[in-house]
Amino acid sequence: MAKNSQYRRYTRSTAGNIGYFTILILASIVMVFPLFYCIITSFKPLDELLIFPPKFIVRRPTLSNYRALPALLSNLNIPISRYLFNTVFITVVTTFGSIIIGSLxxxxxxxxxxxxxxxxxGIIQTMMLYNAATLGVPQYLIFSKLGLIDTYWVYILPSLASTVHCFLMKQFMDASVNQSLLEAARIDGAGVLSTYWKIVMPIMRPAVMTVLLFSFQAMWATVPGGTIFSEQYKTLPYVMSSVAAGGIARTGSSMAITVILMIPPIAVFLFTQSNVLETMSNSGIKE
Amino acid sequence: MKKSLNNGLKRSIKESTVYYLIMAPFMVLFFTFGILPILASMVLSFFDYDMVSSPIFIGFDNYIRMFTRDQAFFGVVGTTLKFAVLVGPGGYILAFILAWMINEFPRPVRVFLTFIFYVPSLVGNALYIWQIMFSGDSYAYINNLLISFGFITEPIQWFQNTQYNFILIVIIQLWMSMGMSFLANIAGLQNVNTELYEAGAIDGIKTRWHELWYITMPSMKTILLFSAVMQIQTAFSMGTLQQTLVGYPSVNNSVDTLVLLISDVGTARYEMGYAAALSVFLFVIIIIFRYAIGALLNLVGKSDR
Structure with missing residues (x-):
């Protein structure tokens, strides 16, 4: 990671510099503006949402959009805590499960x-081309034959065997876990499993953190597809979409729940980011 | 001596067994939910199957139907390819260029900019923001702004209007696509051996562009292939965005993708045989794109002089 040198290899013309920074600044604004707008809107009282023309700033910030959330969601038969539980449950189980299963x-x-x-x-590497969306209907068929429709398993099982996560961990292991270290452990009489746990896994920390991030972010955003019918198995992002469909009066609240849902993945990213680049530098596919 | 050899053999057999066992959970799940869907599609595509009565063998009829009798098919394939060509290479090039642009900054700035570009794909559900910004009524942000500046007089139904919905979906998808491939590119760029740049300078490389083409890109070819694979996966699995913001089916199939058509045929109409044939078609297109891009990447660093 420290190979990046600080010297400037070629100097740019002034025009080049202006162009370079203009593009970077514009790109940053485009990326962040929708999120900024979302956060601002979540603090706007209803009358400010209807101001013509719309404003970038909040005059009288309020938490009312956040306070309205439990009530907005309570006209459904299932309490909001159940949706929250579902999302947290599938995220935690799948993330830890895929780290263990994938790294083994x-x-x-x-x-x-x-x-x-x-x-x-090689097959796993090729299968990285396909995800749950492209495999959707045939997967549905298999779920239905196994009797898994309308259970938590449809969220968890396919994601446990994530090809990309296994690939990233394997590539990291190839690059960072020294064969002679494993030989030494073997001569000392260590078994496969204790070698895995005591020697390999501590070295694998960056890759594990990376898979933690990717798995968390994917599972946290999971919306039930055609394989879930019961309200009690639906997830928090699903309820969010039902609030968002409520029109202008619900705008503030749907942005409020969006902001709440943004916080956990951002926190996980900040917690894991120093490990992610180290892992991704081994992500190359050799042909 | 013989005894210890025997023990050694026993030990390696035992170790192999353990290795097979620890691989098993992943392989069983991977086979069931990754490989089996593809095999099942290949077989089922030759049958007529509604999930209730037993499958009836109909030969190539599903494929013939796809190419000759399905009104929606060509429109949907066209839309899918249009999306794939814009979002795939578009997102790919963007992910590379942005990574390249922030590569030279000192670490704290780089980490901050990485976060800025990565955050839209990190917060997966943020697409509802766009739904609200581009909502069809005159109070919605974009319509309101355009009306108050006098560009338009009537609010535009952004996601229903075939003039705008396609390009809007492309923009939103690109916004969300600085994901794994972007991170891989940043990491790859950081790891290019700087001695190569110095050697290149001695060998007469004069511009940044030459340096990029002859040194940087060839040294991270494997990473470029990884990010291509990730972008192809994203480009061909687009569907949720369209379904959420526009709905299915859209006017003139303007934003409908194969993934949406397959899910409609399969899980709404229960024509599993036909859905399987469509899936096989999709799998084949994806593989073709993968190897076409692999071949293109082999040209990286080759001289055009």
């Missing part, structure tokens, strides 16, 4: 020299 498989792919391991990993 990655360990085997990276270090075991088993017959067929290379071929299997």
């Amino acid at each position: 498989a990655a360990f085997s792919f990276s270090k075991s020299k088993l017959k067929g391991a290379k071929v299997c990993f």
